[in-house]
Amino acid sequence: MVGLMGISYWLCRFSFFEMHGMKQWPNILTILGVILIVIATIFGNRIISGATVIGYVGGFILSMIFKTYGVDQGRGTINNDWVIWGMVFIISILIAFIIDFILKQAYKKERG
Numbered sequence: 001m002v003g004l005m006g007i008s009y010w011l012c013r014f015s016f017f018e019m020h021g022m023k024q025w026p027n028i029l030t031i032l033g034v035i036l037i038v039i040a041t042i043f044g045n046r047i048i049s050g051a052t053v054i055g056y057v058g059g060f061i062l063s064m065i066f067k068t069y070g071v072d073q074g075r076g077t078i079n080n081d082w083v084i085w086g087m088v089f090i091i092s093i094l095i096a097f098i099i100d101f102i103l104k105q106a107y108k109k110e111r112g
Contacts, residue, residue: 001037001049005030008053012060019064025082029056029089036093047103048096055092059085 013026033052040048067081 001041001053002034004053005033005037005056008057008060012056016060016064020060020081022082025085029059029086033089045096045100047100048093051092051096052089055089058092059088062088 009026009030012020013023013030033056036052037049040046040052063081063084066084067079069077069079072078
């Protein structure tokens, strides 16, 4: 999963840089993602590891589809693609935590 995260980072940060123009945000999300993948792997949570990579790539794709542009008070252009990317990333990880919790509870009930 760390390898897939690395490939995703390289594609989003460097190959598609012209689409988003962000330097720091992909770095932050990748660092958080790698930390989560390592911790999830230590505790044996494959769902969280997979959701981290899917949330990173899916967040990027959705942010490029749904971004909007605006103008700030200083007449500079702004957009919301970093917000969409971050929210999809976080929500996918939270959903993975919930699914993992539900599956563990169901497994405990099944075992008695």
